[in-house]
Amino acid sequence: xxxxxxxxxxxxxxxxxxxxxxxxxxxxxxxxxxxxxxxxxxxxxxxxxxxxxxxxxxxxxxxxxxxxxxxxxxxxxxxxxxxxxxxxxxxxxxxxxxxxxxxxxxxxxxxxxxxxxxxxxxxxxxxxxxxxxxxxxxxxxxxxxxxxxxxxxxxxxxxxxxxxxxxxxxxxxxxxxxxxxxxxxxxxxxxxxxxxxxxxxxxxxxxxxxxxxxxxxxxxxxxxxxxxxxxxxxxxxxxxxxxxxxxxxxxxxxxxxxxxxxxxxxxxxxxxxxxxxxxxxxxxxxxxxxx
Numbered sequence: 001x002x003x004x005x006x007x008x009x010x011x012x013x014x015x016x017x018x019x020x021x022x023x024x025x026x027x028x029x030x031x032x033x034x035x036x037x038x039x040x041x042x043x044x045x046x047x048x049x050x051x052x053x054x055x056x057x058x059x060x061x062x063x064x065x066x067x068x069x070x071x072x073x074x075x076x077x078x079x080x081x082x083x084x085x086x087x088x089x090x091x092x093x094x095x096x097x098x099x100x101x102x103x104x105x106x107x108x109x110x111x112x113x114x115x116x117x118x119x120x121x122x123x124x125x126x127x128x129x130x131x132x133x134x135x136x137x138x139x140x141x142x143x144x145x146x147x148x149x150x151x152x153x154x155x156x157x158x159x160x161x162x163x164x165x166x167x168x169x170x171x172x173x174x175x176x177x178x179x180x181x182x183x184x185x186x187x188x189x190x191x192x193x194x195x196x197x198x199x200x201x202x203x204x205x206x207x208x209x210x211x212x213x214x215x216x217x218x219x220x221x222x223x224x225x226x227x228x229x230x231x232x233x234x235x236x237x238x239x240x241x242x243x244x245x246x247x248x249x250x251x252x253x254x255x256x257x258x259x260x261x262x263x264x265x266x267x268x269x270x271x272x273x274x275x276x277x278x279x280x281x282x283x284x285x286x287x288x289x290x291x
Contacts, residue, residue, distance in 0.1 A: 004070075026277070052078065063084055078235050083231045108168075130168045178195060181240070186282070238255055
């Protein structure tokens, strides 16, 4: 199998994947996103193209461009560019989930301060404000009243820039100091964790504590549906974040296309890097049969 691993830096996850590849005798070409140079007008030569591209790039913009270029040259990309594009934008993710009838927290997009205040008044306080792009809970805020929202909006408008032009507001879910992250590989839910934190943001990158969670039929079903909604399928590697609402059941909050799993291997008992590499090999073999 010819494999290219696109990355920004080699974190624990990338090292675990490389160790698993080495254990199996699979060579991986490492491509740093900042160092990639792609001749977009060069004619396609299958002998010079990677068989599989595994995207572990932290930059949404760079990953989307590079993956799309590799796709145009016939590479199997995990994740495909359509998945990267959708998951990298919370607004697009919400629309995709809603279009597929996947339950998700009520969310409103506004495009001015007045519109955001009106939307928040209708959603009810506290309300959650998020950037459309971003991860690890950065620039996410829980706003208790209109005064707090007005202060944040004043800062966003003063900063300017296209990233502040869309105001993404979401209802606050009483998640009882916990939420769920599930790992979906090739459309199959392979493992899940509960993330606990006294802080309302439960990301493990922000100090949340992970605990293994058995994958129930209900959880598997909604995760598969969420994966399909964002364009996933047999070539997707996704992490699905969910809330447990006492009245509505499981709600999908986000779908992540560059999943972090280092805190979830021991807690779930699932060798996630091995399962990812299994899937890469399966996809490569299936492609070879078709060719």
